[in-house]
Amino acid sequence: MFFLIQKPYGLSSFSAIAHLRKKFGIKKIGHTGTLDPLATGLLLVATDNSTKLISYIDKARKSYVFTVRLDGSTPSYDLDTPVEYLDVDIVEKARTTLTKEIIEHTIQTYFFGKIEQIPPSYSAIRLQGQRAYHMVRAGQEVQISKREIEIFSTRLVSFSFPEVTIEMEVSVGTYIRSIARDIGEKLGLAGHVTMLHRNKIEHLDEILARKIEDITLEDTLSYDCIFPGFEIISPEAEILEKLYNGLVFSNTIGLESGKKYLVKNGDKYISLIEERDGMVRICANNIE
The missing domain is CATH 3.30.2350.10 (Pseudouridine synthase)
Incomplete structure (x- = not known):
């Protein structure tokens, strides 16, 4: 389920x-x-x-709406750790000079397509068999390498200094908290997330x-709701028997290369299969 x-x-x-x-x-x-x-x-x-x-x-791609506050930073890049605020003169200057157009240009230029980011040290990434956030809280030094992510769409929702709200659709492994920090840096300020909401999964x-x-x-x-790109088939009993037994067999049922198929026996899903090298191969069996 x-x-x-x-x-x-x-x-x-x-x-x-x-x-x-x-x-x-x-x-x-x-x-x-x-x-x-x-x-x-x-x-x-x-x-x-x-x-x-x-x-x-x-x-799957995931979409988020999030608010970045631009007047300070935190070790976790969100409100889970204390905020270190920027000097009041820097904040007041930004209040009068930072515009919606500048922010729009920044996110469209630097936060769209394939980019590199460094995930937060306060994250569940495993380093040497441990979660990074456990290491940080234990006082250990943590160094996380850059990784490539992809931002498929980015939209400025609202701006009222010092807060900017953005909607983004991103690839798996993207840390919105790191994006918030990086947006702050690109604007010559400091950024941390004050609101993060996932509003879509694919x-x-x-x-x-x-x-x-x-x-x-x-x-x-339902599976057809979760996996709309997978075709649903109900083959004859002989094929079902082979699948129940976990067999690899010749593609006599017309599967297309590069596609996945959900197999049903009556009202029940039994397998996820694909064609590979002219054979029917099971990706997962007993799936319901």
């Missing part, structure tokens, strides 16, 4: 799925992309055999989501 939940402010992604595990008595559960505790918005959760399909959606938007306290077992999302 898949659920799309609205994660509230202050709750970690781990705590959110733990709540569902307890509520529904679920043995196996996972999600398709962590949200920081101070972030809100969409968290796509998979349970039981559906967790086998997480790897086919966890690389094609899944908030109209499909439910509040974590209100969600029921009737609120599951």
